Amino acid sequence: MASSLPLTLRVYRTLSAAAVPLTPVLFKRRLRQGKEDPARINERRGVTGDVRPHGPLVWIHGASVGEVLAAAALIEKLRALNLRILLTSGTVTSAEIAAKRFAADVIHQYVPYDSPRYVARFLDHWQPSLALFIESDLWPNMIVAGAARRLPMVLINGRMSHRSFPRWRRFSGTIEALLARFEVCLAQSDTDAERFAALGSRNVVTTGNLKLDVQAPPADNARLERLMAVTRGRPVIVAASTHPGEEEILAEVHRELAGYFPQLLTVIVPRHPSRGEAIARLIAASSLHASLRSHEDLPTATSDIYVADTMGELGLFYRLAPVVFMGGSLVEHGGQNPIEAIKLGAAIVHGPHVFNFTDVYDALDAAGGAKQAGTPQALVKQIGQWLADPVARQASVDAAGHVVDQLGGALERTLSALEPYLLQLRLEMGAANA
Structure with a gap:
């Protein structure tokens, strides 16, 4: 097996094996940073x-929260076929989301660090029957070891960003050796499919983006009623999944909008809740009053900005606000998925940097289902227009819903592409039960 690998992967495997004695140092550092569950x-x-x-046992692996949630509907379909699910991810937040969103019979594990020894332990114990890797979280030792064990591996919801593609082309032999070990690559878009094929995928099918088929996130009714009670009569906007560099801008946008809408409440939901305290200090430095949800505070009449620094509650705030700004788009992060907010009836505004969801935002913007605002002044103008004109806001919401309906269907296409593998698993179940 090793001799069939390019030099880069052979070096990687050697170094990752040699680095095992150093992992306790890495564990300690990540534990201090709150990036591991002790x-x-x-x-x-x-x-x-x-x-x-x-x-x-169907093993599904996704890097973090977005990938785990993208797989939610697929997991439920597989459970309906009486298949057991092993879900792996690499972040504490994704583990928390998995515990909240999935049935108790869905087994969640942290993905092992990508050393040959740890990977072998994982595969020896779980012995998965089918492996589904979500998007582009490609760990070389995991892929090579899975292929050596003749584990059928499929890349689902495959995405190759405009940033990653040129980087991988410089290591074409490496990525080809990895992609060639997947039996099929199910790509989000034709552009993604072309990139995967150019990098060495031998069987590529465009099935669409599973994130377009996600269900609206849930909300606790009692918590929603409390929030609605304390914000009744106030215009509310939500800034969802914000990243460093955006909260300063949003504080100034709030200040300007409050001149037109004096009771305005802005809810900031940071992508990483651990940043809540720092965001509150930043807001206080702007002479605005902030309340922190992690302190179990509710917004009061004097709250300008409510920092929702908790996990798994976006469903609450999407239901609370008629206008949502999608974060990660004023800075060069690439944007966040707007579909959940759209399914809960919010009008969407975003910045210019949405390359992680190019096809989605292009379709939404073209249909009037979302609006790009590249500057603070443009944000003030667009949000203000929608707060003042519910008819125009609803027209955008309706257009967005139509676009999402048109772009949907990835779940059924993915299941269709997986059918040969699922049929084999059902035959094995029948034989075992005979």
């Missing part, structure tokens, strides 16, 4: 106390 750190070594369930 109770589950052994899962990073491929060690677990959980028992593998009997029968076929």
Whole structure:
């Protein structure tokens, strides 16, 4: 197997194996940073106390929250076929979301660090029957070891960003050796499909973006009623999944809008809740009053900005606000997924940097289902227009809903492409039960 690998991967495998004695140092640093769960750190070594369930096991891997949520509807479809699911991800926040969003029989594990020893432990224990990797989280040792064990591997919801594509082209032999080990690549768009094919994928199918088929996020009714009670009569806007560099801009946008809408409440939901305290200090330095949800505060009459620094509550705030600014788009992060907000009836405004969701935002903008605002002044103008004109706002919401309906269907196309593998698993289940 090793001799069939390009030099880059052979060097990577050697170095990652040699680095194992250094992992305790890495673990300690990540634990201090809050990036690991101390109770589950052994899962990073491929060690677990959980028992593998009997029968076929479908392993689904996604990097973090977005990928895990993208797989939610697919997981439910597979569960309906009586298949057991092993879900892996690499972040504490994604583990928290998995615990909240999925049934108890969906097994979540932290993905092991990509060393041959840890990967072997993981695969020896779980012995998955089918592996589905979401988007582009491609760990070389995991892929090489899976292929060596003749584990069928499929890349689903495949995405190759405009940034990653030229970088991988410089290491064409490396990426081809990895992609060629997947039996099929199910790409989000024709552009993604072309990029995967150019990089060495041998069987590429465009199935669409699973994130367009996600269900609206849930909300606790009692919490929603409390929020609605304390904000009744106030115009509310939400800035969702914000990143560093955006909150300063949003504070100034709030200040200007408040001149026209004196009771305005801006809810900032940072992409990483651990930044809540820092955001509150930044807002206070702007002479605005902030309340923190992590302190169990509710917005009061004097609250200008409510920092929702908690996990899994976007469904609450999308239901609360008629206008949502999608974060990660005023800075060069690439934007965040607007579909959940659209499905809950929010009008969408975003900045210019949405390259992670180019096709989605292009379609939304062209249809009037979202508006780009590249400057603070443009944000003030667009949000102000929608707050003052509910008819225009609803027209945008309706247009966005139509676009989402048109672009949907990725779930069914993905299931259709997976059918040969799922049929084999059902046959194995039948034989085991005979």
